[in-house]
Each structure stands twice: as structure tokens, then as C-alpha cells.
Amino acid sequence: MANIIVGFNNLANNCTLSGGSWQGTLPLDNLKDRRLYKIARSTNDNTANTQFTVDFGGESLVKIFSLIKHNFSLEATARLTASNDVGFGTLLYDRGTSSVWPVSDSLTLAWEENNWWSGLPTDEQINMFQGITLWVIPNVMARYWKVEIVDTNNPDGFVDIGRLFVSKGFSPLVNASYGLNFSVIDKSEIEESLGGTEHYDEKAKVRAVDFNLDSLDQDEAFGLWYRLLLGQGNTGEVLFVYDYDDSEYSLDRSFLGRLDKINPLATPYFNNWQSGATIKEVI
Secondary structure (H helix, E strand, O other): OOEEEEOOOOOOHHHHOOOOEEOOOOOOHHHHOOOOOOOEOOOOOOOOOEEEEEEEEEEEEEEEEEEEEOOOOOEEEEEEEEEEEOOOOOOOEEEEEEEEOOOOHHHOOOOOOOOOOOOOOOOHHHHOOOOOOEEEEEEEEEEEEEEEEEEEOOOOOOOOOEEEEEEEEEEEEOOOOOOOOOEEHHHHHHHHEOOOOOOEEOOOEEEEEEEEEEEEEEHHHHHHHHHHHHHHHOEEEEEEEEOOOOOOHHHEEEEEEEEEOOOOOOEOOOOOOEEEEEEEEOO
């Protein structure tokens, strides 16, 4: 099991995007807008039109690269590469071509499930969660990144992407303490008539995760975690990844969010710092 990761300081906000072919009213630059309904939509699903390049203007440290709220089909694949050469002649990173969806070990699935052979998520899972394609990278310094999406049988005839999230990430040397919990926030309203019939005003449900970090050393506490808290506050974007090594529940436990609650950074004894947070999903 991998330790939790919290991505922060989204580099996509100030990058230059180019390549592919995107609809004029839903341009590629919408990936830089944190409002997820401001999607980028390709003109069609031809491979030449569903790729793009990211230019950070200079070498930048990247640990997390993610495409959020997309409509990729189950057959879709993507390749992620990085370079300091605009022509990508020399690659600093090449993830290779892989499914845009997490692929589970079939041995963890029930034989009767329709996805037993492929290990891909079911339609029910995809509809329940925002589409997210996630790469966790071994801290690569590069200026240019290229995403090449292949989804030529997309039922919609185009690809939609709601947000690009690229950042460094905080991952504690000692994982979050036992007691970490996931919850569902449902602000739907229920009214009951005099006769006892209930009427529902359903609202979107969002996820939240609450965790404590009880074994931080001073460098982690102030060189990383405290700066994350101070920089993002309660309104900044973060990307939470529970366990990147686990593909079976990756969709369930990875999401874009914000810090809803920030625990104080305390020192209960020598050379030990403790803190924590609650991260609430943004939709």
C-alpha cells in the first residue's frame, strides 16, 4: 500500500496549452478554469484532435498529473510524456500507452461481473464518480508535457475534459494514522407531508476524507505540510489520492477537493509534529 498523497499548487493555472483541435465555444484553455462545468471539448474523436501539449514556461517539478471530469470511453487509452525540448526529441518521462481507467485484478472481482475479463470499471462506477485519469510521477523536472488520448470509438464522438491538475505532492514518510475515514455529504432536503409522505429535493452528493498525521518530523511539518495549509487555506484546490498502488478502488478514493477543516500543527513531544485535515470534494 502506498501512502496518501495530497497534490497542491496546481501548475495548470498558469501554463500555456496547445495542440489538438477543440471547439471554439469549449476551448482547450477551459482546462485552466477550476469551475468543472467549463469543459474543453475536442472537435471530434480523431486521435490528432484529442491530444495537447502543456508548457510551464520553465522547468517545473511534477508529481501528480491528472485529467478530471472527462467522458472517456472504457476503450480509451492515453500516453503521457515530458521533455525540455518543445519537439519532444529527448524524453525525461514516458508513461507509455495505458488505459485511462484503473484496471483491477480480475481475481478481486466476482466471476459473474460483466467486467471480470477486462478489470475495467463498470458503467455504474463511472456514473457514480467524476471521471479521473491520474498519473503519479517520481518527481520529474520538465517544461513540456504532452497528453495523447486515443478514444476513436467514443459514443459522444468527442472527448470532454473538465480540469487539468498538475502539481507537486505531499506524501508523509509515515502514513496517515489509523482512523482515517471517508464520508458522504448529502445536502438533499426532505419534507414530510401531514399524511407522512416524504418529498425529496435531491442535491449532488460529495465525498470527504478526514485524516490525522501523527508522525511528522520538523522538515515535513514546516517544509511541506504547513506551507500546503498556508498556501491553500480553505479555498485552494487539492487532489487527494488514498493509495496509488490500488487500482480496484482508485475511483472511489481519489478526488479533487479543498481543505474543509485544518487541524492545528502541534508538537506533543520532542521532534514530533502532528496535524491533519478534512478534504471535501468539489464538483
